[in-house]
Amino acid sequence: MTVYVSALELFSIGIGPSSSHTVGPMRAARRFASALEDRGLLADVTHVTCVLCGSLAATGVGHGTPDAVVAGLAGLEPETCDPDDVHGAWASATGHGALTLAGGPTVSFDTSDITFEPRTRMPEHPNALILRAYTCDRSAHDRGAAPAFEQTWFSIGGGFVRLKEESTTDEPATADEPATATKPAAATDDEPRADEWAYSNAAELLSLCAREGIDMCDVAWRAELRARSAADVRSGLDAIWLAMHGSVERGLVTGIRELPGGLHVPRRAAAMRERLEAAPADLPDLAGEWMRAFALAVNEENAAGGRVVTAPTNGAAGILPAVLEYHMRFNPRATDADVQRFLLTAAAVGGILKANASISGAEGGCQAEVGSACAMAAAGLCAVLGGTPAQVENAAEIAVEHHLGLTCDPVGGLVQIPCIERNAIASSTAVSAARLALNGDGRHIVPLDVAIETMRQTGADMSDMYKETSAAGLAVNVVEC
Known part of the structure; x- marks a missing residue:
């Protein structure tokens, strides 16, 4: 298996100040919102929460992580967004008491919907965020109602993210692939096969x-x-x-x-x-x-x-x-x-x-x-x-x-x-x-x-x-x- 990572993914266009604390969490939150839509849950969501763990919590505010999470939930992408739309997104959503999910409803939002647990360090990677979506009202949530959908993401550096359930597989984590990418024709008999070009070190x-x-x-x-x-x-x-x-x-x-x-x-x-x-x-x-x-x-x-x-x-x-x-x-x-x-x-x-x-x-x-x-x-x-x-x-x-x-x-x-x-x-x-x-x-x-x-x-x-x-x-x- 080759360890090569495409230059178009390794060098991804994004925003500052951190690939692992800003770009990665934004991508994870956006994919979480997309997963809600794919599962037909988006229209019923009443509110979402995010727990920032380990390093994401320890330096998250300084790195703009809460802003990035809110921006990602709203459907923004680091490659194409206006950086000004990300800066202050957390405070803006808190001030309005509402957040419009990507392609979906406007849900209630409170400062407490993003929490910080710097002492929680998961064994898979120290940059972890837990995203949860609820279809109940806040009072039921406060009484311990289970989320309708939950994902744990790891921001593993360079803007790359990986789902927790993928962390034990051999599948490489990737950044968002450019929409313009097209697959080339398959190799002909006189071209080297894929495994002939593989290297691991x-x-x-x-x-x-x-x-x-x-x-x-x-x-x-x-x-x-x-x-x-x-x-x-x-x-x-x-x-x-x-x-x-x-x-x-x-x-x-x-x-x-x-x-x-x-x-x-x-x-x-x-x-x-x-x-x-x-x-x-x-x-x-x-x-x-x-x-x-x-x-x-x-x-x-x-x-x-x-x-x-x-x-x-x-x-x-x-x-x-x-x-x-x-x-x-x-x-x-x-x-x-x-x-x-x-x-x-x-x-x-x-x-x-x-x-x-x-x-x-x-x-x-x-x-x-x-x-x-x-x-x-x-x-x-x-x-x-x-x-x-x-x-x-x-x-x-x-x-x-x-x-x-x-x-x-x-x-x-x-x-x-x-x-x-x-x-x-x-x-x-x-x-x-x-x-x-x-x-x-x-x-x-x-x-x-x-x-x-x-x-x-x-x-x-x-x-x-x-x-x-x-x-x-x-x-x-x-x-x-």
Whole structure:
């Protein structure tokens, strides 16, 4: 079985500030509302409730999780919604005392309909939400009436969600598939069968590349064509790059000086752009300074709840766009084809990280988010600079190795401190990792698979306090200072 995750799902267009706490819960709530309609229950629903468990409860307010749940129940989708329609959705529904379910009735709504249980951590995943729909009045509910329908969802990172009953199966969790996707024709006799392209780790991917004499992006391309037409894949990748570029541009020009949330964190990307535009052309590392500004711009947009691309998560959303923007702007040999090569190579590595470790900060700490994104960016950059598959694997390994043990300890439960600066630093690390790998021949002591397994083990051993709960580390000490 291949661990490849489509680039069109791994890089999904959504909103900030969190893929696992905002995008995932919105998707889960929307699918819950759709399930009510599919079962013929929607018209009879009187009210719905949601219990946020574990990390979703611990930092849910700071990450906008209640807003996301309400927006999802109302039928909004992260890919297409206006971010302003999500911000404040919880307070708005509470103020009106009503919520219109997607395609259905307007039901009563109260603040108590969303509850927080940070101490409840389910064994399947720490990001859990329990959605219940009732067809009785509130007095019967208060007396213990059973819900007419109930689902438990897990938000497993990167905007991916999974039903509890699916958690023990081998079915991959997916984000919403683009409606325009079309299935390609079946393989002909002279084409490799699907299982001939399968890989479960980096070693098997390298072996596949060597066997066929192709690059990682070529393997990824063939995997994409198993589910979509070539035109759909190309247009999807173009849309992802356009959204990434857009988040960079918006973050660089916004006149808003402070991020929301109460920490009074200043936005710095616009001022940094002004300084760099006025800087002399021979300023040392000018291109690198711009790259870090790109990363700041994206993550400030994310922290403000704007439109970004999960890459592979929102907390790490600035790294891949910054590195790719850096390459496209400052490498005179860059071509439009590099975008596809970069994104597909990154997806090939990202699928291995997701399957064999984690991309969820609540599950593996920030090593799973920023570390994974840095590895994917390093692999993508190494590929577009002409690296062999062995060098690409080496670049990803270097990036992972130097993020091992990185904790997730957001101050105030917001994706601001230390998340924004962490993306800027990791973008530089990705470039360094790619260049180190290119200066070698691909042979190295620690294989990528060993680094990924070490990440998994480290995340399992890490205290829950350091995994997106804001219960330790900077999240505690900055406030105490």
